[in-house]
Amino acid sequence: MSISYYIQVFVLCIILVLGQVFIFDLIHITGFGKLVIYPLLLMIVPIHIPRAIVMLIGFVIGFIVDFLLGTGGLHTAAMTFMAFSRGFVLDFMEPASGYDKNEAATLSEMGIRWFFTYALILVFIHQFAFYFIERFSFHNFIYTLRRIVTGTILSTLAISLLTLLFTPTEGKRKSRI
């Protein structure tokens, strides 16, 4: 991993977290879930990184977002759970040829269909955890479910668009699109 890769990751961190806090968190559509873009940070972590480390990364990202938004531990809890599930999602979506050793779970490496499905599943897990911890009950289940589903669709679209624009890459960009 070269220095330029880490700089790109760092810049992406700043863009996504600040974008979440100053732009996407202010968008409220009645009855719809909220747009979240910062889970992208965890999605593109290289595949070979140990899963315990991935969970710690998720915890820290969630903690920073919570700290900036003043939401206590809601994002932390959802992010940690998503980081935990990421390993199983990767197992589930492993191509027949297996993952390359240094492959990152990004759109440019894995192709748009794979990445879209992967993002959809992970964002759904994140939104599911987030809204259930926020509501803390099964009361008015349909309403919560609607927020989860709409939030997932909006966020997945936003994340897919963002990753087309900006993904940290190592060396020359492969194109599978």
Added chain:
Amino acid sequence: MRNLFYLLERFHLIILLLILEGVAFSSIRKTNSYQDSVLGNASAAVSGKLYSVRNNVVEYFGLKTENDRLARENAFFLSLIEENEMFVVDTSLPYQSESATFNYIVGKIVDNSVTESVNYVMIDKGSKDGVQKGQGVITGRGVIGIITHVSNDYSMAMSVVSTKSRISVKHNLTGAFGNLTWDGSNPWVLSIDNVSKTNAVAVGDTFTTAGYSNFFPPNIPAAIVTSVEQDPSTSFLYIDVALSIEIDKIDHVYIVKSKDKPQIDSLKNLLPPGTIN
């Protein structure tokens, strides 16, 4: 030992998940009062059972002193009845009466703390006995706190020895009103603020409940003055008080059901917030 390491290796992700989520949830509880109340009610149900089992055992050791205390309390009530014969219906504590403004539920304390910054008292009566959030908890000789969490069989009251607690009291001689608060340092020293310097308050005087907020009936003794200081820069007195009861040694309490409280609260809700406490 090898099995233990094997187990740790196999389940390290789940263990890490539980630890991290535990941290996240504790911070959710601290900042969001809604989740706090849901978890608080649930934990009141579980720990209440546990504590009452423990209490059943421990209670025997304190039976003698508790008996003494109850006997003294009874004697005090009897003297009250003689003094106020015409008000017997309203002041007789454990009796339930349709016409009385205040009715009382007798409860037993199963857990009690004085060492935190917000202290709770757990009582073995819950919503099935008619306990509701916002009811006051007293003994005949002093104020304990206000119910904050209720489960089916148990309830938790935030004790007056809490930094978040604020109770209206009045001076028994001058009738001056103040707020009984606690600064979080010494559980045996509380203070009363908002009493102006024009009132003659002396060491040894008693502050009783004001009855304003209808959490408590009026004239229940609350605190005894231990020191009074003049603050040269403001027009208020610095009053340090001790509670009129030893809050860590109480066993039986009365939960106050006020018939008028819902009406008073709904009227207060019509006013803009902060107009009266």
